[in-house]
Amino acid sequence: MTDTSLPLPADARRHSATFPPEIIGQIQRTAVEGHYEIRGGGAKRSVPGFDDLVFLTASVSRYPLEGYRERCDTRTVLGARNGAAPIELDIPITIAGMSFGALSRNAKEALGLAATMAGTSTTTGDGGMIPEEREASKTLVYQLLPSRYGFNPRDLLKADAVEIVVGQGAKPGGGGILLGQKVSEQVAEMRTLPAGIDQRSASRHPDWTGPDDLRIKIAELREATNWEKPIYVKIGATRVENDVKLCVAAGADVVVLDGLQGGTAATQDVFIEHAGIPTMPAVRLAAGALRDIGMQDEVQLIVSGGIRTGADVAKAIALGADAVSIGTAALIAMGCNSRTYTLDGEVHDATEDYARLGTAPGYCHHMHTGSCPMGITTQDPDLERRLDPEVAARKVANYVLAMTMEVTALARACGKSDVHNLEPEDLVALTVEAAAMARVPLAGTSWIPGRET
Amino acid sequence: MVTLSCAELTTTEINRRLRELPRGSTVTITEPRGRHNLAVGLFPQIDITVDGNAGYFIGGLCDGPDVSVNGFVGWSVGENLMSGTVRVHGSASECAGASAHGGEIYIEGDASSRAGISLKGGTLVVAGGVGHMTGFMAQAGVIVVGGDTQEALGDSLYEAVIYVGGRVGSLGSDARIEDLGDEDVLLLKELVERSGFDHIEPENMTRVASARELYNFRASMSQAY
Numbered sequence: 001m002t003d004t005s006l007p008l009p010a011d012a013r014r015h016s017a018t019f020p021p022e023i024i025g026q027i028q029r030t031a032v033e034g035h036y037e038i039r040g041g042g043a044k045r046s047v048p049g050f051d052d053l054v055f056l057t058a059s060v061s062r063y064p065l066e067g068y069r070e071r072c073d074t075r076t077v078l079g080a081r082n083g084a085a086p087i088e089l090d091i092p093i094t095i096a097g098m099s100f101g102a103l104s105r106n107a108k109e110a111l112g113l114a115a116t117m118a119g120t121s122t123t124t125g126d127g128g129m130i131p132e133e134r135e136a137s138k139t140l141v142y143q144l145l146p147s148r149y150g151f152n153p154r155d156l157l158k159a160d161a162v163e164i165v166v167g168q169g170a171k172p173g174g175g176g177i178l179l180g181q182k183v184s185e186q187v188a189e190m191r192t193l194p195a196g197i198d199q200r201s202a203s204r205h206p207d208w209t210g211p212d213d214l215r216i217k218i219a220e221l222r223e224a225t226n227w228e229k230p231i232y233v234k235i236g237a238t239r240v241e242n243d244v245k246l247c248v249a250a251g252a253d254v255v256v257l258d259g260l261q262g263g264t265a266a267t268q269d270v271f272i273e274h275a276g277i278p279t280m281p282a283v284r285l286a287a288g289a290l291r292d293i294g295m296q297d298e299v300q301l302i303v304s305g306g307i308r309t310g311a312d313v314a315k316a317i318a319l320g321a322d323a324v325s326i327g328t329a330a331l332i333a334m335g336c337n338s339r340t341y342t343l344d345g346e347v348h349d350a351t352e353d354y355a356r357l358g359t360a361p362g363y364c365h366h367m368h369t370g371s372c373p374m375g376i377t378t379q380d381p382d383l384e385r386r387l388d389p390e391v392a393a394r395k396v397a398n399y400v401l402a403m404t405m406e407v408t409a410l411a412r413a414c415g416k417s418d419v420h421n422l423e424p425e426d427l428v429a430l431t432v433e434a435a436a437m438a439r440v441p442l443a444g445t446s447w448i449p450g451r452e453t
Numbered sequence: 454m455v456t457l458s459c460a461e462l463t464t465t466e467i468n469r470r471l472r473e474l475p476r477g478s479t480v481t482i483t484e485p486r487g488r489h490n491l492a493v494g495l496f497p498q499i500d501i502t503v504d505g506n507a508g509y510f511i512g513g514l515c516d517g518p519d520v521s522v523n524g525f526v527g528w529s530v531g532e533n534l535m536s537g538t539v540r541v542h543g544s545a546s547e548c549a550g551a552s553a554h555g556g557e558i559y560i561e562g563d564a565s566s567r568a569g570i571s572l573k574g575g576t577l578v579v580a581g582g583v584g585h586m587t588g589f590m591a592q593a594g595v596i597v598v599g600g601d602t603q604e605a606l607g608d609s610l611y612e613a614v615i616y617v618g619g620r621v622g623s624l625g626s627d628a629r630i631e632d633l634g635d636e637d638v639l640l641l642k643e644l645v646e647r648s649g650f651d652h653i654e655p656e657n658m659t660r661v662a663s664a665r666e667l668y669n670f671r672a673s674m675s676q677a678y
Contacts, residue, residue, distance in 0.1 A: 148573070206567070216489050220510045223464060226469065
């Protein structure tokens with residue numbers, strides 16, 4: 001007999017793990033629009049990452065260096081393998097390639113100025129080198145992308161290093177997208193395209209295919225630059241071990257490895273969330289691949305994809321990176337996802353502007369719309385005015401230098417006089433997954449999953 | 454006249470010597486034997502003759518010189534050319550003139566697949582036939598094919614225009630055949646004269662250009678994302 005005296009629950013809603021509200025929204029949006037979702041930003045899902053690792057800093061068994069007093073070097077040298085003039089940086093954090101087109105002119109200039117202030121390099125992007133960027137940047141890396149938009153051999157000679165982009169973490173195996181609203185007359189002219197088209201960049205290089213060709217392509221770039229400029233190869237993290245070894249065999253001086261969390265200005269959401277492996281295991285695989293072929297001291301590894309803090313940087317270095325690269329975090333430092341912007345000395349609230357894009361400060365991934373309320377990822381002159389390049393540059397430089405201090409704080413506490421001396425033995429993992437991926441012991445145990453004990 | 458022998462000099466030595474030659478110099482590269490990366494990234498206006506077969510990227514990344522090859526060439530002849538000319542007296546392998554922003558590339562024989570891929574303003578004239586996907590994603594500039602083409606001609610074309618004297622194997626996505634206009638004929642006459650490919654009949658060419666249906670994503674609703 002049913003006991004009717006028990007009250008029914010007031011709220012009968014039951015959350016579905018398979019069909020939560022955001023999935024329902026996604027299905028219904030595509031059902032109406034008839035098209036996959038295109039957005040900016042990086043993977044939003046939770047993946048094993050650097051937060052799952054902690055440092056075993058010094059105590060009795062090891063002794064630390066004195067913070068603020070004893071020297072801890074951060075100088076980073078990249079690309080000397082083939083006799084080119086190496087890239088010498090004061091810090092192990094560089095600014096990743098982001099295009100003029102995806103970013104406003106003010107944002108590109110700000111990144112160049114910031115990199116120069118912080119003693120590091122910045123990188124061009126799809127669409128070529130703009131004069132403001134070259135002028136602002138002491139050390140500028142020139143990307144050679146599949147699209148070759150605006151690629152000019154004379155700009156190649158103005159660069160300090162060349163980066164052949166094979167793929168990126170947000171969309172390994174896919175090309176970039178720049179939606180029509182950002183393909184302004186000027187952007188279109190730089191890319192030799194009609195203004196207003198939904199520009200879809202190539203995913204393969206037009207003039208070579210595969211590792212044997214890449215070797216010849218690298219040689220061509222060396223000839224064209226008289227062997228004076230280091231050549232980087234950038235890949236998205238998928239089959240990391242094989243890809244890194246093939247890059248090295250093809251002659252790369254530096255391998256740039258971009259993990260799953262890496263951002264983009266616009267691509268298919270299905271790529272952003274479902275292609276590639278997270279940055280943390282990618283670093284370990286790449287460093288292991290370099291060691292396998294005895295090239296860990298010859299070829300440098302730059303790692304990117306979701307780097308946010310000095311702790312992330314220190315852990316990436318400990319797992320085998322020589323430097324890290326930041327993209328999204330640099331944009332956030334200059335104001336991306338802020339509630340307010342300052343124009344003509346007055347602070348303005350941008351909440352309404354975000355709302356018009358269907359989002360809010362702190363959640364925005366609408367770089368693809370070209371309507372960035374902060375003036376960063378836009379080609380709209382009125383919006384672009386919201387970003388003062390000098391102020392933005394100072395913020396990015398502050399952020400990068402503060403991260404560097406965090407790295408040295410951790411390195412000193414581990415007893416290292418150079419941040420590059422951090423090593424996997426300085427780390428333990430908080431989860432079984434992270435222990436397996438980083439190949440460091442699960443905290444409190446000597447267990448590295450997958451390794452014979 | 455300067456002579457540089459591939460039997461005696463490395464590719465780097467040859468390219469360095471070429472870079473240092475004064476404007477107006479005439480130079481012959483002998484015994485190339487399929488050497489890759491000859492005459493790349495050069496800006497001086499000099500005349501270079503390669504006396505034999507060349508490998509990948511011959512004349513690539515150049516902005517000035519006139520390069521002539523008495524033989525066959527490998528992949529991506531004249532890739533990213535900015536100005537000047539590359540003339541091949543034999544046939545070309547794949548991706549001839551890839552992403553050339555300017556200048557002129559003349560192939561007296563045939564060209565393999567993806568000739569003129571990503572072309573960005575350059576001119577590619579092939580006396581013979583071309584392989585599949587010629588003009589793939591070509592953005593601007595002109596491709597002239599004296600002979601037949603293989604399948605998927607002009608796939609994903611932007612504003613570049615392709616003229617074909619022979620049979621079109623098949624058209625690629627978003628490519629269509631358009632009427633030949635007076636301006637097309639004028640342009641073709643000029644290119645026939647410059648190339649010396651007299652068998653090409655400007656009035657009897659097929660014009661292939663973009664249908665422009667892939668320029669914007671098509672969604673059921675507005676173009677808002």
